[in-house]
Amino acid sequence: MMMRMMILVLLLCCISSAAPEETHDEHGGGHNITGIPIVTFKWHHVKPPYTVALWVLVCFLCKLLIEANHNVTNYIPESALLICFGFILGGMIWGADQVQTFKLTPTTFFFYLLPQIILDTGYSMPNKLFFTNLGAILVHAVIGTCWNAATLGLSLWGCHQAGAMGNIEIGLLQYLLYGSLMAAVDPVAVIAVFEQVHVNEVLFILVFGESLLNDGVTVVLFNVFDAFVSLGGGAIDAKEIVKGIVSFFVVAFGGSLLGTVFGLLVSLLSRCTKNIQIIEPGFIFVLGYLAYLTAEMLSLSSILSIVFCGVCCQKYMNANMDENSIQTVRYAMKVFANGSETIIFVFLGISAIDKTIWVWNTGFILLTLFFILIYRFIGVFILSWILNRTRLVPVTFVEQIIMGYGGLRGAVAYGLAVNLNETNIKEKNLMVCTTLIVVYFTVILQGVTMKPLVQWLNVKRATTTELTLVEKVQNKVFEHMLVGIEDISGQIGDNYWRNKWRNFEEKWMSRVLLKPSARKNQDRLFNVFHQLNLQDAMEYVKEGERRGSLDFIRNESAFVDFKKKLEEDYEEAMPDIMADMADDQNGASVMRRDPVPSISLEMHEQNMRGLREAEVINSHHLLDQHLYKGRKQHRYRFSRSHLDINQDENEVQEIFQRTMRSRLESFKSGKMGVAPPKTITKHTKREPQPKMPNGRNKNYHSGDEDFEFSEGDSASGYDTSFPMRVGYRAGAGIENPAFMPDLDPSSPLHIPPWLADAGLEVNQVAPSERAQMRTPGHLHRLASLRSRARSGETDQDLPPPPHRDDDHL
Amino acid sequence: MGSSRSSLRRVPDGQQLLQETGFSAAVLLRLHQRFQFLDKDSRGHLRSEDLEAELSENPMGDRIVGAFFQPGQETVDFPSFVRVLAHFRPTEKNRTRGGEQPEPANSRNRKLKFAFQLYDRDRDGKISRTELLQVLREMLGLQVTEEQLQSIAERAIQEADLDRDHAICFDEFRKSLEKVNIDHKMSVRFLE
Secondary structure, three states: OHHHHHHHHHHHHHHHHHHHHHHHHHHHHHHOOOOOOOOOOOHHHHHHHHHHHHHHHHHHHHHHHHHHOHHHHHOOOHHHHHHHHHHHHHHHHHHHHOOOOOOOOHHHHHHHHHHHHHHHHHHOOOHHHHHHOHHHHHHHHHHHHHHHHHHHHHHHHHHHHOOOOOOOOOOHHHHHHHHHHHHOOOHHHHHHHHOOOOEOHHHHHHHHHHHHHHHHHHHHHHHHHHHHHHHOHHHOOHHHHHHHHHHHHHHHHHHHHHHHHHHHHHHHHHHHHHHHOOOHHHHHHHHHHHHHHHHHHOOOOHHHHHHHHHHHHHHHHHHHOOHHHHHHHHHHHHHHHHHHHHHHHHHHHHHHOOHHHOOOOHHHHHHHHHHHHHHHHHHHHHHHHHHHOOOOOOOOHHHHHHHHHOOOOOHHHHHHHHOOOOOOOOOHHHHHHHHHHHHHHHHHHHHHHHHHHHHHOOOOEOOOOOOOHHHHHHHHHHHHHHHHHHHHOOOOOHHHHHHHHHHHHHHHHHHHHOOHHHHHOOOHHHHHHHHHHHHHHHHHHHHHHHHOOOHHHHOHHHHHHHHHHHHHHOOOOOHHHHHOHHHOHHHHHHHHHOOOOOOHHHHHHHHHOOOHHHHHHHHHHHHHHHHHHHHHHHHHHOOOOOOOOOOOHHHHHHHHHHHHHHHHHHHHHOOOOOHHHHHHHHOOEOOOOOOOOOOOEOOOOOOOHHHHHHHHHHHHHHHHHHHHOHHHHHOEOOEOOOOHHHOOOOOOOOOOHHHHHOOOOOOOOOOOHHHHHHOOOOOOOHHHHHHHHHHHHHHHHOOOHHHHHHHHO | OHHHHHHHHHOOOHHHHHHHHOOOHHHHHHHHHHHHHHOOOOOOEEEHHHHHHHOOOOOOHHHHHHHHOOOOOOEEEHHHHHHHHHOOOOOOOOOOOOOOOOOOOOOHHHHHHHHHHHHOOOOOOEEOHHHHHHHHHHHHHHHOOHHHHHHHHHHHHHHHOOOOOOOEEHHHHHHHOOOOOHHHHOOOOOOO
16 A cells, blocks of 8 residues: 555656656757657657546545545545545645646536536436425425525625624625525535435435535526626616526526436437447437536536436336446446546545635634534524425434535535636635635535434434335335325325326336337336346355356256247347246247257357346256256156166165155145145146146156155145245246146145156246255245246257257266 | 314214314315215215226225225215225324323324235235235236236245245234335325
8 A cells, every 4th residue: 555655646746747847848859859769758749638547547546545444434434535635645746846736627527527426316316216305305405505595695794794704805795606606515525425324215315306406506596696796786686686586497497308308318219229239328428418518508507407317317228228238327327426526526635735725714714614504404494394394204303403414515616616707706715715615624524423423313224125025015005005095085195196197107208218128027016026036046146156066067058048049039028038938828838839959059158148148047047957957867868768767876865865754744744735736746638728838748757766756755845845935836937827726825836847847848847845955045035036947947858858968968 | 163163063973083083173074075075876875886986097996995895884984984094194203192092093003904904805814825916916917927926926925924824914014014114105195
């Protein structure tokens, strides 16, 4: 770490000392060419981009240093540490140059650093939470900010009149202007501090939403007062004030509308980008940035524009784009946003070390700090009191304190301060100075004390657990219930509007903006289910790798064919379709239709490209292979055409022992009827049920030791597994619907694989109790996955055995 | 308030209902008016058809309607109507309950019980897999295949079922929802 510090210092000294040298080089180069230079030092040639790149590198290295001592971030937020680094670096440059050559200029900040951060927040905004609390957020953003601006400006002016600030030339209007630029809560700072604190989501969204939406107000107030200051006090009359108010609505709504338009544009584009998936992720960045710049051009609120662009497009983009693109977008956004944030804070620190801007006026600075805090708290309390009378879930007093304390000012205020017109405002430096001090105070001091305060006050924290299926189902039930109750009791409430919006959105917007395949997969409940399955698959793969199973490597080629088949028929489908392939009755029949050609090698390569779908499929098949390897192998050998004897004696023994054990246990439990499985094993064919492919054969070979066991096992299998592995039953694909209606739902039916398909047609297969016991104990949820995989796998029994044997060996 | 107090006399058992449900007099009056509106033939009670007419688009419509009717009964009178709606009143924070007072209708427990009964139509105290499946089918029906529904149902039960009887009893139901803000999700602002 010390080495890195040394390198940083050296780099910076190089940069700063290179500055005066450039002229020297130029002169030298221009006049004294005597021969052909082999190598020349063309610093001037590359200076601008080089400096930029170097600074970015330096900022990232700072972040690296911070993360190297990760424990510090538990006490001091990263942003504070970055500012301190900025101080150090600024000090070094100052020492080398005697002048601050680098500072955070408003152009750089507003055009190159801020947009990415806001785009990221918009894109990853929890929409539902945001819009549910939109009323409260707007009240705080608009009224709260106006209150802050007015009170700060007026109080400072009052104190000035009272002489607390000595001799400075600031008039009332300038105070109001200053108040308006200091009033806004800064989104960057809020994210930076709150992300480490993890307060509950409602509280977070209130503060955070306010910080985003107040930009509309800030822009208007700043421009209005700026204009007033330029025009001079005499020009203010009612007309101007009215114009000011009107401009607020125009700026705010115009910005939001513009953002929405761009968001819809991106969504529409994402619908058509199926063939250029490699560039797909780029669109959101470009269009987001254009939204920002267009709003800036039309003097509307650019932050609102880019926020709404992100907010509107997220749903459609996530549905339409390929999984890889989604990951890319998400990750790239985070990279840019984090990078920008780092650079902003470092430069905020550096900008302070500049003697030219430092004007110290104790009264001004201290009073500003004091008033900002006080008025923030007062504003929050008053507004929350008003809002709580109409909210279903009131904001508690403790939460209000956190909201007040979380009113952090940041780089936006600084940017606006630097943008002040010096000719009109004589005391610009004082204002810039004070702004910097306020920013440092809020980010560093309030940032450091936020976490202890949250803990001390016992604020409700964010829940980190994901929703279980029951909760998801129940949430849906609640939604419908509430709409119903509202309908019955004849009132129009939130739920009514929400329902109306949802219907409208489903009917019109989804049709236009979503790909047809994406529309099918929209159901949220289903997505949770899918996510759970994917998680299980991932866990299982990790588990398998950890245990070092070579089966994974050995049998990869085997399930390749499965993927190929799937790909043929389900190109459009999302990966989860693969997971559910076996469930789908159509899938089963399709698989039976296409015999697997000898394309395994090719497909093997495709698989190895590590598509995420492949991963999921692989996991299914890995599970399957891993669990049933033994079984599978001698299943083949016991096909109708091949009657090899099973050579694995140990396995046979194992099976025998387990069967005996489970039989004993089943006698003990004795709750579930044994008859049904026996029935299955006896029959060779069941009449085809409407949903199942016909030929659901339960062929098996009698007379073999194994099958005897298996029969018994099937009988006892689900008994013992019953209490442990409930999930296994239900995996669509495990379950043979042919049998389900016959049984009491509480007694599941397993069709042991060796019975189901001994080398014959495809069937959906139930995991055996044996298989279940072989899985890692805690991963019971994987059962459904496994069985699905298994059923997929059994499809491969279809092709002629010799081919299959090759694959398996 | 005076006028509503006097018109409260028109509401059968008005005073008692006020106390029992915790609604304000104005809200109760409004609900009475609504009841009379729904009761198109002025019979003094509602049948399921009257209520179902309002809920034709709701996937859980018939279940919600069913919850108003006691098992075996075909009509619902005003007090029952209001008692069911009382479940949806937002919970007050500072309830002071004497020991003798019965649990108010809008307590968390009663709300959950109401939600539970939406699933458990046969009132056997457990949500079996078929019952859960039916609910899921109503809510997801067209978009999801039968097998997927079944595995979702199965998985849901598996997650919540603690005593391994493959059904969700009320306690398990309550436990699985302990992180959910029932008060928020099951309350309707009754307008006056």
